Amino acid sequence: MSDVKESLSVKITANILNIQAIHLFYFSFY
DSSP states (O other): OHHHHHHHHHHHHHHHHHHHHHHHHHHHHO
16 A cells, blocks of 8 residues: 555656646746
């Protein structure tokens, strides 16, 4: 169970980082 929770947390953090990167790209264009 702990492994599953760790993998989920890693995926969530990766998604957050991807969203922040996308926002940076949008702001760079503007």
